[in-house]
Amino acid sequence: MGVRRDLRRAGRRADLAARGATEVVRDARGTVREAHTAPLAPPLTTGSIADLPFTNAAEAPDAVVLRRPHGEDWRPVTARDFAREVTATAKGLMAAGLEPGGRVVLMSRTRYEWTVLDFAIWAAGGCPVPVYATSSAEQVEWIVRDSGARLAVVETEENAATLAEGTAGHAHPPRVWRLDAPGHENALTQLAALGREIPDARVTERRAALGPDTVATLCYTSGTTGRPKGCVLTHANLHAEAAGTVELLHPVFKAVSGQTAATLLFLPLAHILGRTIQIACQLARIELGHFPSIRPEELRPALRRFRPTFLVGVPYLFEKIHDTGRATAEKIGRGASFDRAHRIAVRFAEAHLARFLGTGKGPGPGLYAAWALYDLLVYRRVRRELGGRLRYAISGGSPLDRELNLFFYTAGIVVYEGYGLTETTAAATVVPPLRPRPGTVGTPVPGTSVRIAEDGEVLVRGGIVFGAYWRDPEASAAALSEGWFATGDLGALDDEGYLTITGRKKDILVTQGGKNISPAVLEDRLRSRPPVGQCMVVGDNRRYVAALITLEPEAVAHWLAVRGLPADTPTADVLADPRMREYVQKAVDHANAAVSRAESIRRFTLVEGEFTEVNGLLTPSLKIRRHAVAAAYAKEIEALYES
Numbered sequence: 001m002g003v004r005r006d007l008r009r010a011g012r013r014a015d016l017a018a019r020g021a022t023e024v025v026r027d028a029r030g031t032v033r034e035a036h037t038a039p040l041a042p043p044l045t046t047g048s049i050a051d052l053p054f055t056n057a058a059e060a061p062d063a064v065v066l067r068r069p070h071g072e073d074w075r076p077v078t079a080r081d082f083a084r085e086v087t088a089t090a091k092g093l094m095a096a097g098l099e100p101g102g103r104v105v106l107m108s109r110t111r112y113e114w115t116v117l118d119f120a121i122w123a124a125g126g127c128p129v130p131v132y133a134t135s136s137a138e139q140v141e142w143i144v145r146d147s148g149a150r151l152a153v154v155e156t157e158e159n160a161a162t163l164a165e166g167t168a169g170h171a172h173p174p175r176v177w178r179l180d181a182p183g184h185e186n187a188l189t190q191l192a193a194l195g196r197e198i199p200d201a202r203v204t205e206r207r208a209a210l211g212p213d214t215v216a217t218l219c220y221t222s223g224t225t226g227r228p229k230g231c232v233l234t235h236a237n238l239h240a241e242a243a244g245t246v247e248l249l250h251p252v253f254k255a256v257s258g259q260t261a262a263t264l265l266f267l268p269l270a271h272i273l274g275r276t277i278q279i280a281c282q283l284a285r286i287e288l289g290h291f292p293s294i295r296p297e298e299l300r301p302a303l304r305r306f307r308p309t310f311l312v313g314v315p316y317l318f319e320k321i322h323d324t325g326r327a328t329a330e331k332i333g334r335g336a337s338f339d340r341a342h343r344i345a346v347r348f349a350e351a352h353l354a355r356f357l358g359t360g361k362g363p364g365p366g367l368y369a370a371w372a373l374y375d376l377l378v379y380r381r382v383r384r385e386l387g388g389r390l391r392y393a394i395s396g397g398s399p400l401d402r403e404l405n406l407f408f409y410t411a412g413i414v415v416y417e418g419y420g421l422t423e424t425t426a427a428a429t430v431v432p433p434l435r436p437r438p439g440t441v442g443t444p445v446p447g448t449s450v451r452i453a454e455d456g457e458v459l460v461r462g463g464i465v466f467g468a469y470w471r472d473p474e475a476s477a478a479a480l481s482e483g484w485f486a487t488g489d490l491g492a493l494d495d496e497g498y499l500t501i502t503g504r505k506k507d508i509l510v511t512q513g514g515k516n517i518s519p520a521v522l523e524d525r526l527r528s529r530p531p532v533g534q535c536m537v538v539g540d541n542r543r544y545v546a547a548l549i550t551l552e553p554e555a556v557a558h559w560l561a562v563r564g565l566p567a568d569t570p571t572a573d574v575l576a577d578p579r580m581r582e583y584v585q586k587a588v589d590h591a592n593a594a595v596s597r598a599e600s601i602r603r604f605t606l607v608e609g610e611f612t613e614v615n616g617l618l619t620p621s622l623k624i625r626r627h628a629v630a631a632a633y634a635k636e637i638e639a640l641y642e643s
Contacts, residue, residue: 020248020432022443022497032452035497039447040247043463048210048235049242050122052282057083060285067262067289067306068112074289074306082116085188089120090206091198092191096151096175100125100209103147103218105174106269107131107140107163108155109292113179113188114269115278117153120191122216122235125206129218129230130270132620133159134613141166142227144174146470147218153187155179212236218470219272219422222619230470231422233272240463241425242280244446249394249416249433250284259389262287264306266294267313270620273396276426277312296320297554300385307387314397315528316622318404318415323530325382327558341374345410346403353409353436371410379411386413394418396427397622399501399520401528405438417441419501423485424448425464429499440498450499451484457505458491459484490518507626509540517545517599522591523624529587531555531580534611534618536629537601538637544602546640548633549584550610551575559583575606603640607633 025034056065056079065082067074098104104121106128108114121128129147131140133155144152144167152174154160160178167173177187184190216235220228250261263281265288267274281288291302294317303311311317322342329338347363348371354360363371371379383390393408396418408415418430419441429450431442444450448462461483468476479486490508491501503518510516519537526535526547533552539545551574559580560569574580584606592600611617617629630637 019434020443020446024493024495024497032493032495032497034449034451035444035493035499036449037444037446037497039244039463041243041446043447044212044236044239044243046211048122048207048212048214049216049238049279050119050207050210050235052279053079053083053086053119053123054207056282056285063285064287065282065285066112066115067287069289072305077112079285085116086119086123087200087203088192088195089116089188090123090203091195091200092193093120093124093126093151093195094202094206095195095198096191098124098126098151100206101215102126102151103129103149105129105131105140105144105147105149105152105154105163107133107135107152107159108179108269109133110266110269110274111155111179111290111292115288115290116188118269118275118278119282122210123203123207125209127215127217129220130275131220132268132270132613134620135162137162137166139166139228141170143220143230145170146230150174152176153179210235212239217275219275221422222623229472229475231272231466232468232470233425233466237425237464237466238276238279240447241276241427241445242283244448244464245276245427245430246280246284248430248446249392250286259309259391260287261310262289262306262308262389263310263312264289264291264303264308265312266291266299266302268620272422273312273420273426296324303385303387303390305387307389309389310392310394311386311390312394312396314622315395315400315404315524318393318395318400318408319528321382321385322404322407323552323555325378325385326530327555329378330558330562338378341378342403342407344370344374345379345407349406349409349438353438357435375411382408382411383413392416392433394430396420399441399524401525402439404528409436409438419489419499420464421487423466423479423487424460425466428460428462428464428487431498435496437498440494440500442499443497444499450493450497452491452493453486455505456490456492456502458487458489458499458501460487461485509537509545511539511545511598512541512543513598515598517595521594522547522599522601525591525594526587529590531559531583532587534624536611536624536626538630538640542641545599546637547588547601547604548629548636549604549606550608551580551584551606553610571608575608581606605636605640607636 020037022035022037024032027033061080063079064076065079066077104126106117118128129149131143140163160176177190179187213234215232216238217233218230220230265277289306326338329335348367351363355362390413393415395415400417405415416431418427420427427445429442429444431437451459453459465485488505489501490503491499493499503520507519508516522537523535526532531551533550535547535549537547588601588604613620617625
């Protein structure tokens with residue numbers, strides 16, 4: 001009950017409760033069309049993000065700002081030590097020929113060295129160009145050619161080979177260093193040696209030449225509908241995002257918990273959300289650790305060792321933690337008990353939040369008794385799996401199932417949803433810490449406005465909004481109008497300025513009956529229930545809505561084990577088993593509960609394989625490439641509409 005008690009106590013403090021207050025604007029019909037949250041931090045008027053490590057080293061040299069893996073433990077890195085390593089790496093990049101404004105490709109999973117390199121490139125006056133470690137040679141070729149990068153740091157030999165293959169035809173392929181090279185051949189050691197003769201003052205000069213409007217990074221979009229576009233983000237953009245988020249959240253979390261904030265970053269640093277989190281941690285001197293995988297079976301042991309106080313993740317993580325808990329309970333014959341714990345959690349959280357928000361009486365004695373029982377049996381185990389100190393989490397990337405959000409609330413972990421894009425430097429909205437609203441993606445982050453256009457499209461304006469696409473004036477003009485960025489997403493604002501995302505404009509399906517349907521609502525709810533892995537809803541110009549569904553391999557293995565079936569049962573037999581279809585039908589029913597009958601999934605088919613980055617059916621940020629999936633499963637889609 002600790003986190004909920006903290007929220008109640010903090011809610012009584014006017015200074016905390018009033019942070020991030022949002023104003024709304026209504027149209028003539030009384031519908032909320034615009035919401036604005038005033039800034040909580042002044043804009044960046046001088047200097048740049050590159051200054052952060054050096055400011056920390058000057059003001060708090062012994063403060064622990066990072067922790068890096070050291071065997072089974074985490075070794076502290078002070079502000080002084082981090083600034084020294086950034087300086088040494090920056091000098092090496094300068095010695096290697098990095099000029100002010102020069103682009104440097106970073107192709108690696110999330111790790112400590114990524115953060116060193118990011119700040120070192122900035123300190124040397126350069127511009128990092130992140131590339132997903134899973135990118136193909138074709139994708140790498142385009143990003144290197146379009147950005148004009150002449151230097152690159154990759155993680156593995158495989159990454160180096162992909163880069164070499166992609167740039168083999170370039171007149172000037174980039175010079176490459178490897179992070180996992182053995183001994184003194186690794187990238188940071190080599191760069192430090194290369195720049196040893198350069199005075200530290202040269203780095204200071206390079207930093208001094210940077211300003212708020214200097215281009216800080218080129219972040220390429222996921223490319224769901226074509227070639228990725230390079231978003232030009234300035235130091236002012238990055239600062240606006242990081243400072244606004246820190247001021248909205250950190251003072252509240254610190255005041256209510258009394259904990260020294262620490263987080264384990266496992267999101268890809270090639271994604272803008274991961275980048276802004278590391279900047280926010282430097283800005284607020286929050287202890288930051290890194291982990292290279294989001295796979296729950298790999299991540300959970302690291303969480304138990306690191307013991308973060310808050311996390312920033314995606315719905316997939318919370319879904320799999322919940323699914324693993326149920327699978328564990330089912331193995332020992334307590335699956336029904338876990339299901340009861342889930343139902344109790346939803347009821348308890350709804351009642352508790354109603355009292356906190358002043359709209360209800362709160363849980364009664366019977367519900368409190370049920371909570372106490374299942375806290376002993378289920379909820380505390382969830383907390384332990386996440387390290388034992390976790391009290392807050394931020395979820396983004398796609399909507400988090402409302403029931404799942406409520407489950408974690410009852411387990412003592414408040415999950416705040418946010419929404420944003422690369423073009424908005426990550427979060428454009430986030431649920432305020434003392435005004436939780438499960439099922440929404442929150443109110444505009446400080447200093448940001450959100451508007452709903454006449455066709456329902458979400459528009460965003462503020463210091464977080466990018467200025468242009470790299471070398472693409474036509475796309476820039478189409479996306480930006482009078483400072484408003486057209487997101488391509490559809491949504492609605494409620495009376496208090498909370499945004500709900502209802503779909504993607506380009507993904508809207510129109511059935512033969514003329515019904516407009518957003519597949520995102522159905523797909524997000526489908527993926528939140530086992531054994532669904534990935535899925536795609538279809539129905540454009542068809543009689544009804546249907547779905548392609550893949551199965552999560554771990555869920556299938558568990559399903560087979562519980563029924564005493566051989567682990568090597570052919571996939572075709574699993575897909576054809578009526579019991580599996582009945583299991584999947586429960587997930588379909590859950591998805592359909594959110595829509596009208598005309599919008600519901602009437603038929604579905606289970607397909608072999610998975611949607612992955614490797615086979616080109618998912619983007620690196622795990623978004624479905626709808627045209628690619630439709631082409632790959634054209635026969636299966638047609639079969640859904642036969643007879």
